[in-house]
Structures are given as C-alpha cells and as structure tokens.
Amino acid sequence: MKKKLAAVAAVLLLAGVGAAAAEDVVIQPEQETVIKEYVKKQPLASVKLPGVELNVGTALPDTVELHEVPNVKYRYTVVDNQTVIVDPSTRKIVKIIQ
Numbered sequence: 001m002k003k004k005l006a007a008v009a010a011v012l013l014l015a016g017v018g019a020a021a022a023e024d025v026v027i028q029p030e031q032e033t034v035i036k037e038y039v040k041k042q043p044l045a046s047v048k049l050p051g052v053e054l055n056v057g058t059a060l061p062d063t064v065e066l067h068e069v070p071n072v073k074y075r076y077t078v079v080d081n082q083t084v085i086v087d088p089s090t091r092k093i094v095k096i097i098q
Contacts (some may be wrong), residue, residue, distance in 0.1 A: 025094040
C-alpha cells in the first residue's frame with residue numbers, strides 16, 4: 001500500500017513539474033534581438049508600481065499600458081526604470097531586459 005501511495009505521489013509530483021515547465025516562456029534569440037532594437041528606438045516614460053516586485057511571472061495590473069512591437073507576439077513597457085517584455089494574454093512579465 002505504501003509503495004502504491006509513493007508511486008501515485010511521484011506521478012503527481014512529476015505532473016506538477018511538467019505543468020510548471022509548460023508555463024515557462026522561451027523567447028527566441030532573434031525575437032529578443034528584434035524587441036531590444038525596437039525598444040531602443042521607441043523609449044517610454046517609466047511608470048511607478050509601488051508594492052509590485054518586478055520578476056518573471058509577475059502579472060502587471062490593467063492600468064499599465066502595454067506597447068506593441070511590430071511582428072512580435074509580446075508587448076513591452078517600462079516599470080520602475082526597467083524595460084519588461086510581457087505576454088499580453090496573461091499580462092505576465094516573461095523577460096526583464098537588462
């Protein structure tokens with residue numbers, strides 16, 4: 001019985017890891033280059049978001065305007081003087097440009 005429970009727990013753990021990995025967003029290097037070059041040519045004023053930590057996976061509030069990059073799925077904005085790339089469908093930060 002304990003072996004069956006351990007096996008079930010292992011399967012559930014692995015399923016959870018797979019689901020978490022599926023949420024990871026990988027931006028292709030050529031897309032990232034296009035975004036970085038566009039952002040340099042189209043600078044934005046920075047917005048302040050008190051109490052919001054800028055991390056990959058953080059969802060930005062609807063009050064933050066996301067700006068389009070031509071021919072790219074992602075949007076960008078500048079928060080607290082950091083340019084962030086955002087998935088517009090979830091409003092989650094997928095990359096912080098250094």
